[in-house]
Amino acid sequence: MNISFENTQNAFAYKSTKALKSAKLLFGFMGYPKLVQLGTRMVPALLKAGLPIKGIIRNTIFKQFVGGETLAETIPVAQMLAEHNVDVILDYGVEGKEGEENFDHATQVFIDVINHAASQKNIPFISIKVTGLASHELLQTLHEAPRLRSGIHDNEIEQAAWDRVRERMYAICEAAAEKNVGVLVDAEESWIQDPIDRLTMEMMAVFNTQKAVVFNTIQLYRHDRLHFLRISHQIAEAQGFILGLKLVRGAYMEKERAVALEKNRLSPIQISKEATDTDYDEAVRFCMDHIHSTAVIIASHNEQSNLLGAKLLDEMMLPHNHPHVHFSQLYGMSDTITFNLAKEGFNVSKYLPFGPIQDVIPYLMRRAQENTSVSGQTGRELMQLKRELARRKSM
Ligand SMILES: Cc1cc2nc3c(=O)[nH]c(=O)nc-3n(C[C@H](O)[C@H](O)[C@H](O)COP(=O)(O)OP(=O)(O)OC[C@H]3O[C@@H](n4cnc5c(N)ncnc54)[C@H](O)[C@@H]3O)c2cc1C
Numbered sequence: 001m002n003i004s005f006e007n008t009q010n011a012f013a014y015k016s017t018k019a020l021k022s023a024k025l026l027f028g029f030m031g032y033p034k035l036v037q038l039g040t041r042m043v044p045a046l047l048k049a050g051l052p053i054k055g056i057i058r059n060t061i062f063k064q065f066v067g068g069e070t071l072a073e074t075i076p077v078a079q080m081l082a083e084h085n086v087d088v089i090l091d092y093g094v095e096g097k098e099g100e101e102n103f104d105h106a107t108q109v110f111i112d113v114i115n116h117a118a119s120q121k122n123i124p125f126i127s128i129k130v131t132g133l134a135s136h137e138l139l140q141t142l143h144e145a146p147r148l149r150s151g152i153h154d155n156e157i158e159q160a161a162w163d164r165v166r167e168r169m170y171a172i173c174e175a176a177a178e179k180n181v182g183v184l185v186d187a188e189e190s191w192i193q194d195p196i197d198r199l200t201m202e203m204m205a206v207f208n209t210q211k212a213v214v215f216n217t218i219q220l221y222r223h224d225r226l227h228f229l230r231i232s233h234q235i236a237e238a239q240g241f242i243l244g245l246k247l248v249r250g251a252y253m254e255k256e257r258a259v260a261l262e263k264n265r266l267s268p269i270q271i272s273k274e275a276t277d278t279d280y281d282e283a284v285r286f287c288m289d290h291i292h293s294t295a296v297i298i299a300s301h302n303e304q305s306n307l308l309g310a311k312l313l314d315e316m317m318l319p320h321n322h323p324h325v326h327f328s329q330l331y332g333m334s335d336t337i338t339f340n341l342a343k344e345g346f347n348v349s350k351y352l353p354f355g356p357i358q359d360v361i362p363y364l365m366r367r368a369q370e371n372t373s374v375s376g377q378t379g380r381e382l383m384q385l386k387r388e389l390a391r392r393k394s395m
Pocket of ligand 1: 185273274299
């Protein structure tokens, strides 16, 4: 296999020199943890207070990581990616809106996004968050209710609310199956994850009998998830459906640790980065070993994990565009991986969120924190941006 993630010319062919310089400035800023800490605390408060900072956000962090404020604004971004053989996972990135009316509205938006995706040539997936369809409180109650997990729940109000969540999820998955678009269900905080897993498995049993339509997300920064993956596979085999999985390391590490400490519980997070990496790569191997009954999305900015997936495909003499193997990186990050995989004919996509600025703030704050806390990530992005700028200057 002849793949290298060093080629910055391929990676940034779509970016003007001005855009590269702006990205360099932004990643430079994110290299200062104290500044990011201050920013992530102040920005939501300043927006809430109505201060006119939207313009600054739009032209900096929003432009780097988000496809636009509306579905229409994502069209040119998706088309530009299509020109480089890069697919899109479209994500209505609005988070934290509680209330039945908002949940019904979000369901309709997800269905609109599915219809839009089906009309475009390079949007094979959309992504959803169950917290967009259900109250956080309900999910937490259900997570802690062992009787519901065994299928019996005796609180009628909660049961009725959960039935409405299931109906919303069913409507989304049904529309997706009909339009041949995949639905990726995001993984969230560990204290609400059980009902999300349960619902997603239920939808897979209905919609994944012929092909993978619904995908669950496995966070390998949790020490119990490799086991959960294997159990999920056993269930899928027994029930005769294809297991759809998106493999991630996980985005809520600091919060998970802080909550575990506060509640005096065992942290769900692995003891070290190495342990996370080992489980992640083991999960990739497991999916590849069960490629006929598993469809996998390697969702990572880690070069080794992406190389592993690519290498295993070659070793198994499977085509680079095997329908059960997909790679993905977040829009605005790791272009050297995305565009070089695309050049070699692998299925690869950018995860592209959209939504009004004030509603995608939690997503943006996670990106800022991730690029500060992930050792090496900011450095990697900066180094590549600098290399490409130097290459262009020398021409
Ligand atoms: C397409 C896509 C979809 C995504 N969907 C989700 C989702 O649904 N839910 C979600 O939570 N995240 C999601 N993410 C975000 C993802 O979790 C982070 O981008 C990812 O964790 C960054 O890790 P990496 O694989 O890129 O690799 P790396 O940069 O190699 O790893 C960094 C990650 O390793 C883990 N880590 C770091 N230090 C330690 C430590 N000391 N101990 C244990 N673990 C450690 C953390 O998870 C950290 O984020 C998604 C990412 C992509 C690309």
